[in-house]
Amino acid sequence: IQRTTRALELVLDLPMYLGNPKGEKIRAKVKDSIRKAMEITGEGIVLIGHSLGSVIAYDVIRESLAEKGEHFPIKAFITMGSPLAWVTDLRVADKEVPDQPFRIGDIAWYNFYDEEDPVSLKNNLPESRFPDVKNEPAICSGEKYINAHTVYWQREEVAKKVYELIFEPVE
Numbered sequence: 001i002q003r004t005t006r007a008l009e010l011v012l013d014l015p016m017y018l019g020n021p022k023g024e025k026i027r028a029k030v031k032d033s034i035r036k037a038m039e040i041t042g043e044g045i046v047l048i049g050h051s052l053g054s055v056i057a058y059d060v061i062r063e064s065l066a067e068k069g070e071h072f073p074i075k076a077f078i079t080m081g082s083p084l085a086w087v088t089d090l091r092v093a094d095k096e097v098p099d100q101p102f103r104i105g106d107i108a109w110y111n112f113y114d115e116e117d118p119v120s121l122k123n124n125l126p127e128s129r130f131p132d133v134k135n136e137p138a139i140c141s142g143e144k145y146i147n148a149h150t151v152y153w154q155r156e157e158v159a160k161k162v163y164e165l166i167f168e169p170v171e
Contacts, residue, residue, distance in 0.1 A: 014087070017055070027063065031060060034074075044073040044074060044075030047061070050079075051083065054081070076107065078162065078165070079110070079112070079125070083119050085126060105132070108165070109133045112155070114138065114148040116141070116143060116145070
């Protein structure tokens with residue numbers, strides 16, 4: 001029952017985020033958090049998004065790069081268990097975004113996925129649609145179904161990449 005309840009919560013979060021004004025309010029909260037982080041660090045930040053958080057973070061980056069958007073000094077972006085590919089397919093089908101590759105500029109972008117994660121469709125982000133992404137090798141956690149979606153924060157390869165991006169220069 002707990003697994004079914006959690007899966008239902010995940011499914012319901014997406015339409016709440018995609019609907020306005022809820023999505024705008026969520027992005028505004030993330031932007032406030034980025035501003036606070038910039039005040040503390042005084043330099044570019046590493047933005048990390050898991051699951052729907054990867055979609056939200058990506059949207060914040062895209063808005064930041066827009067001509068009239070507030071520029072955030074994001075030096076790197078990490079996505080984990082991202083539904084970004086199929087969310088983008090939905091947005092293209094609804095004509096919310098054009099059917100063309102999505103660029104995030106000079107930001108170093110690393111994507112992690114588990115080969116059993118149903119949210120990421122057990123796959124990487126297609127580089128034909130997201131040409132700036134660097135898909136990391138698949139995580140083989142051994143977990144199944146929704147459990148495979150929750151293991152990213154426990155993986156050594158993710159921790160190493162986060163450490164590298166925070167404490168070492170980005171190439």
